[in-house]
Amino acid sequence: MGSTRTAVRTVGRFALAGVFLKGGWDAYQEPGPRPSIVEKAGLPEPERLVRLNGAAMVAGGAGLITGLLPRATATGLMVSLGATTMVGHRFWDQPDDAARRQQLTQFLKNLAIIGGLAIYLSSADQ
Numbered sequence: 001m002g003s004t005r006t007a008v009r010t011v012g013r014f015a016l017a018g019v020f021l022k023g024g025w026d027a028y029q030e031p032g033p034r035p036s037i038v039e040k041a042g043l044p045e046p047e048r049l050v051r052l053n054g055a056a057m058v059a060g061g062a063g064l065i066t067g068l069l070p071r072a073t074a075t076g077l078m079v080s081l082g083a084t085t086m087v088g089h090r091f092w093d094q095p096d097d098a099a100r101r102q103q104l105t106q107f108l109k110n111l112a113i114i115g116g117l118a119i120y121l122s123s124a125d126q
Contacts, residue, residue: 009123010067016116017064020077024057034088041087056080074121078114085110 027034031050038046057080063073089110091103 017061020057020061027054070124
């Protein structure tokens with residue numbers, strides 16, 4: 001039973017890691033329109049924040065794949081993705097229904113990923 005649980009946890013870590021590795025690398029390499037969204041939220045140095053958040057996500061994705069420092073990895077990713085979600089997917093501020101629905105979907109998707117990380121965090125010592 002233990003080897004099945006280990007295999008499932010490994011697959012779960014790899015599945016979670018992909019979104020952070022790809023999304024984080026993209027944000028770090030080419031911030032695109034992200035800094036303007038950060039600027040609208042009133043945060044300083046928007047491009048630098050976008051790149052730092054991207055780097056944090058890449059580091060967290062690597063942490064998930066390797067299984068090193070699981071509690072720190074999960075906590076860091078929850079903070080990073082939480083910030084991204086609150087700043088980048090403000091569905092309540094969208095002027096039209098289509099944009100509101102799209103941002104709500106992204107917001108809820110990110111909450112689901114945060115939930116997966118919370119489950120991972122809660123079982124990291126087991």
